[in-house]
Amino acid sequence: MNRVLSSLVAIALIIGASTACAVQPDEIMANPVLESRARELSRELRCMVCQNQSIDDSDAPLARDLRLLVRERIASGESNSQVIEFLVARYGDFVLLRPRLIGVTLLLWFLPPLVLSGGGLALWLNSRRRLRSSDHSSPDPLELSEEEKARLERLIGGPA
Amino acid sequence: MIAEAGHYALVLALALALIQSTVPILGARWRDPALMNVARSTALAQLLFVGLSFAALTTLYITSDFSVANVVENSHSAKPLLYKITGVWGNHEGSMLLWVSILALFGGLVAAFGNNLPLSLRANVLAVQGWIASAFYLFILMTSNPFLRLANPPLEGRDLNPVLQDIGLAIHPPMLYLGYVGFSISFSFAVAALMEGRIDAAWARWVRPWTLVAWVFLTLGIAMGSYWAYYELGWGGWWFWDPVENASLMPWLAGTALLHSAVVMEKRNALKVWTILLAILTFSLSLLGTFLVRSGVLTSVHAFATDPTRGVFILMILCFFIGGSLTLYMWRASALKQGGLFAPISREGALVLNNLFLTTACATVFIGTLYPLALEVITGDKISVGAPFFNLTFGPLFVPLLLAVPFGPLLAWKRGDLAGVAQRLMAAGIAALLATGMVWAWTTGGAALAPLAIGLAVFVIGGAITDIVERISLFRSPFATAMRRACGLPRSTWGTAFAHAGVGVALIGIVCETTWNSEYIGTLKPNDVAKLAGYELKLDDVTQLQGQNFREMLAKFAINRGGEKIGELTPSKRNFTARQSSTTEAALLSRGFSQLYISLGETAADGGIAVRMYHKPMVLLIWFGPILMAFGGVLSLSDRRLRVGAPKPAKVPRALQAAE
Numbered sequence: 001m002n003r004v005l006s007s008l009v010a011i012a013l014i015i016g017a018s019t020a021c022a023v024q025p026d027e028i029m030a031n032p033v034l035e036s037r038a039r040e041l042s043r044e045l046r047c048m049v050c051q052n053q054s055i056d057d058s059d060a061p062l063a064r065d066l067r068l069l070v071r072e073r074i075a076s077g078e079s080n081s082q083v084i085e086f087l088v089a090r091y092g093d094f095v096l097l098r099p100r101l102i103g104v105t106l107l108l109w110f111l112p113p114l115v116l117s118g119g120g121l122a123l124w125l126n127s128r129r130r131l132r133s134s135d136h137s138s139p140d141p142l143e144l145s146e147e148e149k150a151r152l153e154r155l156i157g158g159p160a
Numbered sequence: 161m162i163a164e165a166g167h168y169a170l171v172l173a174l175a176l177a178l179i180q181s182t183v184p185i186l187g188a189r190w191r192d193p194a195l196m197n198v199a200r201s202t203a204l205a206q207l208l209f210v211g212l213s214f215a216a217l218t219t220l221y222i223t224s225d226f227s228v229a230n231v232v233e234n235s236h237s238a239k240p241l242l243y244k245i246t247g248v249w250g251n252h253e254g255s256m257l258l259w260v261s262i263l264a265l266f267g268g269l270v271a272a273f274g275n276n277l278p279l280s281l282r283a284n285v286l287a288v289q290g291w292i293a294s295a296f297y298l299f300i301l302m303t304s305n306p307f308l309r310l311a312n313p314p315l316e317g318r319d320l321n322p323v324l325q326d327i328g329l330a331i332h333p334p335m336l337y338l339g340y341v342g343f344s345i346s347f348s349f350a351v352a353a354l355m356e357g358r359i360d361a362a363w364a365r366w367v368r369p370w371t372l373v374a375w376v377f378l379t380l381g382i383a384m385g386s387y388w389a390y391y392e393l394g395w396g397g398w399w400f401w402d403p404v405e406n407a408s409l410m411p412w413l414a415g416t417a418l419l420h421s422a423v424v425m426e427k428r429n430a431l432k433v434w435t436i437l438l439a440i441l442t443f444s445l446s447l448l449g450t451f452l453v454r455s456g457v458l459t460s461v462h463a464f465a466t467d468p469t470r471g472v473f474i475l476m477i478l479c480f481f482i483g484g485s486l487t488l489y490m491w492r493a494s495a496l497k498q499g500g501l502f503a504p505i506s507r508e509g510a511l512v513l514n515n516l517f518l519t520t521a522c523a524t525v526f527i528g529t530l531y532p533l534a535l536e537v538i539t540g541d542k543i544s545v546g547a548p549f550f551n552l553t554f555g556p557l558f559v560p561l562l563l564a565v566p567f568g569p570l571l572a573w574k575r576g577d578l579a580g581v582a583q584r585l586m587a588a589g590i591a592a593l594l595a596t597g598m599v600w601a602w603t604t605g606g607a608a609l610a611p612l613a614i615g616l617a618v619f620v621i622g623g624a625i626t627d628i629v630e631r632i633s634l635f636r637s638p639f640a641t642a643m644r645r646a647c648g649l650p651r652s653t654w655g656t657a658f659a660h661a662g663v664g665v666a667l668i669g670i671v672c673e674t675t676w677n678s679e680y681i682g683t684l685k686p687n688d689v690a691k692l693a694g695y696e697l698k699l700d701d702v703t704q705l706q707g708q709n710f711r712e713m714l715a716k717f718a719i720n721r722g723g724e725k726i727g728e729l730t731p732s733k734r735n736f737t738a739r740q741s742s743t744t745e746a747a748l749l750s751r752g753f754s755q756l757y758i759s760l761g762e763t764a765a766d767g768g769i770a771v772r773m774y775h776k777p778m779v780l781l782i783w784f785g786p787i788l789m790a791f792g793g794v795l796s797l798s799d800r801r802l803r804v805g806a807p808k809p810a811k812v813p814r815a816l817q818a819a820e
Contacts, residue, residue, distance in 0.1 A: 022395055024761065025683045025770050046544045051458070052402050054546065057395060097546030104541050108531045112524040112553050119516045127504055 022057050027064070029071050038071045041080055045070070045087065046097050054097055163228050166216025167307040170257075173209040173264070174297035176202045180267075181290030184283035188356075196279050199286035200271045206293065207268035214248075214261045217306055221248050227313035230254065230306040236319035236738050238709040246329040247320045252454065252470075253306035255333060259450070260296045262334075262341045266370075267293065270345060277366060284352035285345075292344055295477045303470045319709065319738030328388030332381060336408060339378025340446040343415055345370040347443030350436045351485055354492040364426035364435065369797055371422060371439075375415045376793035382408055383786035394744035394759035396774045398673075398782060401547045403458045406529040407449030413522035414442040417515045424511050428573060430500030431512070433493045438515075440489060444482040445522070451478050457533065503575040510568035510576075517561040524553050562616055562667070565660055566623020569653075570630065584630055588622025603676070610675040613667065620664030624657040655796025659789045666785025669753070672778035679775075683768040693775035695756060696720040697729075702769065710734040712745075715760055715769060719749060726751075731758045731771075753780040 023042075029035040042056035047063040055063040055070075066087075073083045087095050099105040144152065180202035187195025220228050221244050224237040234251045235244060249258040267289040274282045300306075349367045353359040385408070390398040399405065418438040424431045452458055455471030502508040528545045535541050566588060570581045596615030603611070629635070631653060632645035680692045684699045691697075700716040717729045731747035746759040754777045761770030 023681055025681055028681060044548050046546060052400070052544070052546055057397065057400075092542065094542040094544055097544050098548035098552065099543045099545060104535060104539060105543060108527060108543075108545065108549075109553075111527045112520065112557075115523045116516070116520040116557070119520060123512060123516060130501060131503075 022059055022063075023067065024064070027067055027071065029075065034071075034074050037080060038067070038074050041070050041074075041083060042067055044084075044097050046095050048091060048094060162216050162219050163225070163307040163309060166213045166220070167305065169209045169213040169216065170297065170301060170307075173206050173213065173260075174294060174301065176206040176209065177290045177293040177297055179290075180206060181287050181294055184287045184290075185355075188280040188283045188287075191280070193279060196283035199283045199290075200274075203264075203267040203271035203286050203289065206290075207264040210257075210261050210264040214257055217254060217257060218245060218248050220307075221245065224317065226315065226317055227309050228306075229308045229310050232310060232314055232317045234320050235317040236709055237316060239320065239325070240708055242327070242330060243320060243325045246324075249333050250320050250324045250329055253300070253304045255337075256296065256300050256304050256454070257306055258333065259337055259341060260293060260300065262337045263289070263293050263296065263344060266342060266345050270370075281349075281352055281356065281363075281366075284355050285348045288348035288351045289344065292348075292481065295480070299470075299473050299477065303473050316738070319736060322710070322734065322736040322739060322741055322743045323392060325736075325743075326388065326392055328384065328392065332385045332388055335377050335381030335384055337381075339374050339376075339381050339415075340408070340411060340449065342370065342374025342377060343411060343439075343443040343446050345374070346418060346439040347485070350439035351488060353436060353496075354485075354488050357492060357495050359432050359436065359496050361426050361429045364422050367439065368419070368422045368426060371415065371419055372793050372797050375412075375419055376790045376797070378408070378412050378415060379786050379790045379793065382412060383783045383790075387783050390779075391746050391748060392743070394746050395772065396677075396746075396757050396759075396776060398779075401528075401550045403529050404449075404453055406525050407452045410522050410525050410529075411442055411445040411449060413518050413525065414438060414445050417518040417522070418442050420511045420514050420518075424500075424508050428500040428502065428508055430502060430508055432496050434515070436493065436496070437489060438519075440482075440485045444478075444485070445526075447478050447481060451475060452529075502573070505571070505578050506576045507568060507571040507573045510564060510571050513564055514561065514568065517557055517564075521554055521557045521561075524557065525550070528553070559616065562620050562663065565620050565663065566626065569627045569656055569660070570623075585619075585623060585626055588619050588626050591622045592616065592619035607675050610671050613671040617664040617667035617671065620667070621661045624661035624664070627660075628654070628657050650799055652796040652799040655792040655794075655799070657792070658795060659792030662785045662788030662790075662792060664785070665781050665788055666783075669778050669781025669783075669785060673776050673782060676777045677774060680771075680773040682771060683764055684771050685766075685768045690771070690773060692756070692773050694721060695775065697756075697758070697773060699769075699771075705732075707734065709738065710736045713760070713763075715758075715771075717747070717758060719756065729756065729758050731760050733760050750780060753778045753784070755779050 023039070029038060039056060043054050045055045045066060047053045047055045047058035047060055047066070049060050049062050050058045053063075055066045070083055070087075073086060078086070084096070088100075093099060093102070099108060101109055180199055183202075184196050184199035187193070187198065217230075220231050221235055222241070224231065224235060224244070226232050226237075230251065230253050234247050234254070239247070247254075249255045267286060270277075270282070270285060270289070274285075277285070346367050349363065349370070353363055382405075385405075386398045389400070390396060418435065421431050421435045421438055425435045451471075451474045455474050456468070457471060500508070528549055532543050532545050535543060566585055567578070567581055570584055571578075592615040595618040596611045599614045600611040628646070628649070631649055632642045634642045637645075678693045680690050680697075682690060684690060686699055686701050689696050689698045696719070698718045698720065700718050703714045703716070705712040705714055712732050712734045714730050714732045717731070718725060719727045719729060727749050729747035729749050732745045733742055734745060735742045744759050744761075746757055748758075749756040754775065757774040757776060759772050761772065763769050
């Protein structure tokens, strides 16, 4: 339950410290390939009685039940997506730590790229506008004016 | 008596903060130096009184005064002295007191060392600090008073949560708060600039060191928290994308962007309006973090303050400061003149790119953290947003950012020569390709992305080295000349190089740990041997020990490699009597930057112990990187320009134009 102490605002007050940690030796599947699939799936599934913890990390009894359930389904020959479909049908989208792309999560998935492209576009427009408007006012913003050139020469002691 | 004195000192601090938040502003408006100087004395007096209040609470903890509710709930007379002291901020009320103490500390520092600030700017900055302080004093006094007495004091306290009885609690929260709260200075400067309606390069020069101080502490605070979680929680994770972690990451990302945009403002007088906005946003995110953690809105294990009155109070503070400052920004920002033109390919351009990616990364964390909350409030749908989401959205943003990092410092201001810089980065690029090739060959069949990520990290480190090498013309001039130049380089240049290299170093650690971590989970009895990543770990024996306020089961492991004994590890499990709870104390063995990690699980009926062991290659680099970054920050902070170069009062007319 307390994996999260991760600390941050450290005052992290964890309710009830835990003792065990996640996957127990007796849960592990004999076949290492299947086991690694089970681990991979476990990391994507939420322990629903914990806060923001995957069933792979959690030591809650529910997480253990889910881990065993996942392994059972894998052992019965289901694919990863079949296992996930089964769990979503049973527990809803809440069980997925990586939300599926559905109506209510469209914004979630598309806002970050929108922020990036929007910001990029704004920067591009802004720099174009400013470079153009400065074209009108001064000959070339990156060139020194005659006055500045004279001052520069004075400062560095003039041409040799 | 001490509790009442502490409480009274806090009330006095509030009164001083209220004066500090009004009188200096009027003084600045009427150009009355006497009124403006009130800011200085009230800020210092406020620091004194809040310091007294904090000292009072600490005394109550050290003397285990169980007539005070807060001490009863979080302390125990048998607790070691260090944890009695750290217990002061290991709870909601005490941590808020630490928060305001640090706020007063920063205000006091501005008052004490701000002699070269224009008088009206200092008055306004301290007044804004006074508003923040008043709000939080009121919050503490009205909803979270740590000095409340109990009518019937118990004989013994309930002890501090055992997970927090660790040296981490002594370091992590104060560091983190120094960072969080330190950004309040940049915020106050930004709001003061908006009130005065003027802002210039000198402003950036005053703001930068404060931002840098806050950033250094926040960097160390986050890294320290991550390492604490890693060794304390017993399963070797170091970052969980927990909302509370995200709450500290957001100000860090925004603060990092602020640090870079302030450079542009200081050197080139450009990006003013944006820098002001970032300064406001950074501290707003700190406030948001405080709200998320303190209000219980996350109902995460962190958010133990589930009392809604507190949540609503902080929400009001949040709305007032964020809403108020952004309104002021919209109203006044257009009055600030834009300056300093630059071509897209220039150092300014690179820093703008840095800001774009960092703010997008920050927005991503923001969206991922708050979206589930908002969705639940609006539609009632419950979704989870966890580590897999962030890895997928946050990670990719750092690829272009890190690719650009080496280019930034090598580009010229105003208009840069991309081809020329690329040429100078040739060596770094070749090193990166070699590293990618070597890692790929060495781990054939493994993950394809990892070697590329290592290459990217090497490129970033190589770029930082190139920057220094180029500046001192290391291979083009005599060695002695180059060394002399190296000594003469501004420290901020060294700071940049160290900080950027730190990013690369941390990336190597992250990639190695996540890709090549090996794990053993099993049940062991004495004399059983587990094999992991070429090491043999033999369980020698299991013993019981009595600690000061806990009982402990120790398992002793002998670590062998190639038949040779290289060390011993003794992970343990502690049972704390007062709270009837236990903690897992993992044992770690460092080999270079890699670590072996053992933690204990349940004991089975037949005497076997569930054990998890990890071999984590290069894992220490994850925290060594941030230390390098912070070191870079400190170097930069000691730069001559920031120590003595701040404009003298003589250059800035003392009687400033009023804020119209």
